[in-house]
Amino acid sequence: MTDISYLLSPSGTILEVLTPEAWTAFALANGGDGIADPRAAEGHPIARFISGEETRLSVETALRVAAAGTPLRYLFRCDAPTVRRSMRMRLERTESGDVRAITHLLAEEPRAARLLFADPLAAPAGWPLRRICSYCKRIEDPGRPGEWLDGEEYESRGHTLEARLSHGVCPDCGAHLEGSFEGEE
Numbered sequence: 001m002t003d004i005s006y007l008l009s010p011s012g013t014i015l016e017v018l019t020p021e022a023w024t025a026f027a028l029a030n031g032g033d034g035i036a037d038p039r040a041a042e043g044h045p046i047a048r049f050i051s052g053e054e055t056r057l058s059v060e061t062a063l064r065v066a067a068a069g070t071p072l073r074y075l076f077r078c079d080a081p082t083v084r085r086s087m088r089m090r091l092e093r094t095e096s097g098d099v100r101a102i103t104h105l106l107a108e109e110p111r112a113a114r115l116l117f118a119d120p121l122a123a124p125a126g127w128p129l130r131r132i133c134s135y136c137k138r139i140e141d142p143g144r145p146g147e148w149l150d151g152e153e154y155e156s157r158g159h160t161l162e163a164r165l166s167h168g169v170c171p172d173c174g175a176h177l178e179g180s181f182e183g184e185e
């Protein structure tokens with residue numbers, strides 16, 4: 001997979017998709033037919049494509065840092081139902097003061113488990129709430145707070161898949177985000 005690159009305003013508006021073919025290929029591979037046309041994404045806030053309030057906030061923070069002139073990068077997971085992907089995001093200010101975002105695929109592997117978590121908004125209110133990390137996609141063990149599990153491990157411990165998800169950032173990814181700030185190169 002080729003890198004996907006796009007220009008963002010400091011406030012997070014997608015100004016231009018710089019690699020339209022890669023954008024479309026990735027959207028279609030993830031069943032995102034509705035966002036396959038890169039021209040239709042331009043002019044919209046990047047937050048529209050990010051799930052989870054905490055994640056949106058940390059992306060906004062990263063954008064502000066990059067727009068102020070400090071390039072940075074962080075790792076995140078972008079899983080589809082049948083594959084796990086490790087990705088790297090890089091943000092850097094352009095000559096014109098916008099921010100260039102480049103996502104790079106580091107690794108991709110097929111996944112065995114089929115997690116069927118419900119859409120938190122559509123799920124019955126009586127279903128239990130589970131915390132999921134927006135970056136690594138691990139889920140906090142409901143019986144052992146502070147322990148974050150891969151989907152496969154969560155399932156193997158017998159936890160229910162009929163749960164509502166609350167998106168957040170696990171301590172490992174939180175520490176990684178804070179440690180990802182690079183100096184000027």
Ligand SMILES: [Zn+2]
Pocket residue numbers: 133134135136137138169170171172173174
């Ligand atoms: Zn995490």
